[in-house]
Amino acid sequence: MNRLAEQLAGDIARWTRWAVTLPPSLFLVAFFLLPALIVVAASFREPGEFGGLAPITGAGGLTLESYRFFFGDTIYLEIFARSFFVALLTTLICILMAYPLAWLIARSPKRRRDLLVLLVILPFASNLLIRVYAWILLLGPLNLLYTPVAVVAGMVYVHLPFMILPLYTNLEKHDPALLEAAQDLGAGAWTRFWRITFPLSLPGIFSGSALVFIPVLGMFAIPELLGGTGDLMIGNLIKEQFLDNRDWPFGATLSLLLTVAVLSCAGLATLAAKKSFKGTEAVT
Amino acid sequence: MKTGPLIWLASLVVYGFLYLPLAVVVLFSFNDSMLNAEWVGFTTRWYGRLLHDRDMLQAAANSLLIAVLASSIATVLGAMAGIAMHRYRPRLLPFLALTPVAMPEILLGVSLLLFFRQVLDLTLGLMSILIAHVTFSIGFVAVIVRARLAGMDESIFEAARDLGATPWATFRRITLPLILPALAAGFLMAFTLSIDDFVITFFVAGVGVVTLPLQIYSMIKVAVTPEVNAVSTLLMLLTLSVVIVASRFAPDTLKAKA
Numbered sequence: 001m002n003r004l005a006e007q008l009a010g011d012i013a014r015w016t017r018w019a020v021t022l023p024p025s026l027f028l029v030a031f032f033l034l035p036a037l038i039v040v041a042a043s044f045r046e047p048g049e050f051g052g053l054a055p056i057t058g059a060g061g062l063t064l065e066s067y068r069f070f071f072g073d074t075i076y077l078e079i080f081a082r083s084f085f086v087a088l089l090t091t092l093i094c095i096l097m098a099y100p101l102a103w104l105i106a107r108s109p110k111r112r113r114d115l116l117v118l119l120v121i122l123p124f125a126s127n128l129l130i131r132v133y134a135w136i137l138l139l140g141p142l143n144l145l146y147t148p149v150a151v152v153a154g155m156v157y158v159h160l161p162f163m164i165l166p167l168y169t170n171l172e173k174h175d176p177a178l179l180e181a182a183q184d185l186g187a188g189a190w191t192r193f194w195r196i197t198f199p200l201s202l203p204g205i206f207s208g209s210a211l212v213f214i215p216v217l218g219m220f221a222i223p224e225l226l227g228g229t230g231d232l233m234i235g236n237l238i239k240e241q242f243l244d245n246r247d248w249p250f251g252a253t254l255s256l257l258l259t260v261a262v263l264s265c266a267g268l269a270t271l272a273a274k275k276s277f278k279g280t281e282a283v284t
Numbered sequence: 285m286k287t288g289p290l291i292w293l294a295s296l297v298v299y300g301f302l303y304l305p306l307a308v309v310v311l312f313s314f315n316d317s318m319l320n321a322e323w324v325g326f327t328t329r330w331y332g333r334l335l336h337d338r339d340m341l342q343a344a345a346n347s348l349l350i351a352v353l354a355s356s357i358a359t360v361l362g363a364m365a366g367i368a369m370h371r372y373r374p375r376l377l378p379f380l381a382l383t384p385v386a387m388p389e390i391l392l393g394v395s396l397l398l399f400f401r402q403v404l405d406l407t408l409g410l411m412s413i414l415i416a417h418v419t420f421s422i423g424f425v426a427v428i429v430r431a432r433l434a435g436m437d438e439s440i441f442e443a444a445r446d447l448g449a450t451p452w453a454t455f456r457r458i459t460l461p462l463i464l465p466a467l468a469a470g471f472l473m474a475f476t477l478s479i480d481d482f483v484i485t486f487f488v489a490g491v492g493v494v495t496l497p498l499q500i501y502s503m504i505k506v507a508v509t510p511e512v513n514a515v516s517t518l519l520m521l522l523t524l525s526v527v528i529v530a531s532r533f534a535p536d537t538l539k540a541k542a
Contacts, residue, residue, distance in 0.1 A: 016451040017372055024365035024422055028380035031419045032392070035399035039391075042398055097301070100294035123302045125527040127480045129500050130516040134305030136508060137312065137320050157305065160298075189288075218388020221483060225504060235390050242394050242487065248402075255394050262388060 170204025202276035313513035355474035362425020393487030408490025425470035
């Protein structure tokens with residue numbers, strides 16, 4: 001009798017587990033994982049006569065044509081290189097702008113900190129398009145619209161809080177005693193920053209950089225609305241293939257290459273953050 | 285350590301950088317001129333014009349309908365995912381729920397477009413937008429719910445079990461009331477994500493259905509009119525208030541969004 005009750009309880013626990021885990025898992029497999037795998041498959045297919053993909057025809061039907069096309073013309077590699085450059089520049093500017101503000105928030109009295117953080121996040125609550133549109137209004141009269149400058153300005157504006165928040169979270173944890181000790185030992189403000197604060201903040205910088213770099217790499221709305229014809233990025237190329245040219249296999253190839261680029265950047269950032277974290281553990 | 289005047293100055297400049305552009309949009313929404321160039325005088329006529337813009341009203345209605353449905357479904361599925369991630373530590377589920385959030389949005393957009401058109405042969409429209417919005421919102425709700433559960437004392441669940449409560453009774457009488465604030469915050473967060481989304485919607489909307497961000501996009505592409513300022517200001521007000529209400533329920537919600 002007791003064993004039966006135990007078995008029943010075990011069954012119920014197992015059923016509960018599946019009842020909770022299965023619905024979201026199935027939904028996400030169907031609408032995230034499966035579509036992602038189909039992108040991979042589509043990149044090896046031929047475009048259909050009227051756009052989309054060619055119907056699957058018995059034997060074969062797989063081709064490397066899209067990849068050959070990508071590497072056969074330097075223009076695509078150039079656009080990838082430009083996107084990387086814009087993402088890198090945006091990340092660097094974000095670090096420079098985020099640092100003083102993150103420092104100020106981290107060193108403010110505790111009750112004021114939440115308000116200062118809130119002030120960073122609030123502009124985020126507005127729609128991406130509105131934030132881009134604001135720069136159309138601002139840069140139009142300055143004759144800077146449709147230039148690379150406008151693209152980078154928009155990118156920095158949209159992604160800056162992604163850098164401020166992780167950096168602040170990191171700086172907040174620093175022990176002020178370290179800086180006081182350095183000062184007592186005669187280190188000037190500059191030395192204190194480069195020898196203590198900066199190396200300790202590297203994990204924050206790396207996680208912020210990943211949060212800025214990755215979305216910038218795939219952004220298409222900002223180059224499209226703020227940039228000129230020469231400022232197109234990977235995202236614009238992908239959009240063009242799916243919505244204008246209707247060469248879906250090539251669009252899928254580009255998406256796959258972007259995914260590879262994003263994953264390697266994310267991997268690098270995680271690795272760098274781990275390494276620098278180990279380094280900082282030795283200091284603190 | 286004292287904070288030097290230079291840091292104060294730099295921080296003020298950065299805050300200015302964050303707010304000035306949006307302030308310009310709000311300001312010009314009350315400007316009595318067709319051009320967004322100089323201040324002419326105060327008017328509310330651009331807001332009045334919105335009320336007679338049938339395309340805009342249709343877009344707003346679509347956005348609201350999709351946001352309510354998507355955030356309701358995402359709250360249920362996201363809560364399940366959050367509970368599962370907290371209690372059973374599944375390996376695949378966190379990957380499935382959180383990757384769509386971490387990847388560039390365009391990748392989810394095009395993969396769903398491919399899937400809907402080539403595999404399901406679904407006509408793009410409300411249904412495809414709804415599915416896409418649920419997909420990217422689940423992760424946000426799951427994270428908020430998991431954070432709430434992680435902060436709770438496990439022994440109350442054990443006590444309920446020991447007293448003979450069935451899993452369903454434990455859920456209804458203990459888990460649900462405890463995670464209710466997280467559910468409310470998650471729902472509101474999913475709501476703003478849905479009503480604000482442009483990139484993914486852009487790919488899966490097709491030609492028939494227009495949402496508010498898509499409507500704003502096509503207006504910006506054609507010409508910059510003061511009406512865009514007005515609708516932008518209203519949309520900002522809406523998301524801002526929803527986000528602030530959400531942060532009342534779960535203080536870290538804002539950070540989840542950022």
